[in-house]
Amino acid sequence: MSKNKPKILVTNDDGITAKGIRNLIKEMCKLGDVYVVAPDKPQSGKGHAITIDAILELKPVKVADGALAEVACSGTPADCVKLAINEVLEDKPDLCVSGINHGSNSSISVIYSGTMSAAIEAGIEGIPSIGFSLCDYSKDADFKEARPFVYKIAKQVLENGLPDGVVLNVNIPKMSEEPYKGIKVCRQARANWREKFDKRTNPIGKEYYWLTGEFENLDAGEDTDEYWLAKNYISLVPIQFDLTAHHMIQKLNTWKLNE
């Protein structure tokens, strides 16, 4: 292992054998020494869950050539990063990359995303970190055209670093006949998921629900991730885990809170 090569931690939320992480590992191997610590099963929609009421297990595996180590973890994406840093790697990595997710994590989806929670967890630990997502939920999604952009963005982060408290959320349009037009730095669109619960009855007469929903962009801005993704650009949103709405502090101080 070269001393000059950056050490790169790779994780995801679709599980260690997913096509997305396999593509990500291949690109990262061109940039440094790669260590993979990823869930042993799909963990989509797990948000920033951590496991405090159950045990966690690690299992060394070898899914493919390339990485210096691959470890499957029984926990959530955030657990994977915590275990990687504390129990698997000897030193902090120079970069953490999460993904490539099978499905979008643009706009409000960042809140629910296991992919992004892994990237944010690494950011909290002071590690430059990026989450990558392809807007294609298919298990057999095609990452071919995405890969050079993933490489380029990771290389820029290794070269430039990221300030404390900032993590990148990169979303890549589903591959089509038209090549990607480029990368746009933008902000998270104001959007939500309009839920629609699919109500059913089980064989013994008890009702239950499946959560489904439709994405709804509430933001007409021309500087958002949704805007540029729709135009076949790759969106790059810098995100932070200081959730303080600083603009609201002055206003709240006019409330009658201490009378």
Place this chain on the structure above:
Amino acid sequence: MSKNKPKILVTNDDGITAKGIRNLIKEMCKLGDVYVVAPDKPQSGKGHAITIDAILELKPVKVADGALAEVACSGTPADCVKLAINEVLEDKPDLCVSGINHGSNSSISVIYSGTMSAAIEAGIEGIPSIGFSLCDYSKDADFKEARPFVYKIAKQVLENGLPDGVVLNVNIPKMSEEPYKGIKVCRQARANWREKFDKRTNPIGKEYYWLTGEFENLDAGEDTDEYWLAKNYISLVPIQFDLTAHHMIQKLNTWKLNE
């Protein structure tokens, strides 16, 4: 049911029978018509997890007098809010309150918190929303002194509303002999949890881990939640779910992303 009374949705992450939510319900009954949709079991540390790979069940229950309806939900705190809005309530509530959590959700804990994810979920749906937490992890924590402050803050939100995209994170010191000094509007401290994995071996020789950790405040600022909580003030942090690090956008545009 009076037409003039505000409709208040109450939820939490410790489960529908927890002492914290029971105290919260009592205060909210003084302010409006209360509907409870809360997890049927503890859901701490679930972050903003949603259930997309399993069914969800709702069960009407009656734990105590006061609320117009109480429903136990098999899902996460975020699921509870989604189901409450779409399947339990006829109209959107005027206020959503989550908690009172048994344990702190100040500074970085907001990221991992089921209590706050429920409040944030309601915020995403456009409902004025507050998460309340007592910095006392005990099941038998004493909420007596916290209650008038919870009432006062909820009343102020009903009177003043909250702007789109802003949710309140309220943390209350553990009760001591000294009365609370008041409420301070502040920002989220930069902090993290320094993990310490407790590594054990099971009876058949397989290693496993328990996640434990120590809270570490990295922020010397005198305007943070941690600072004021330590001085026996109640902290009120306005938070947002637009995670965009707006200050970073200009800087990223100087990177060589499209060359």
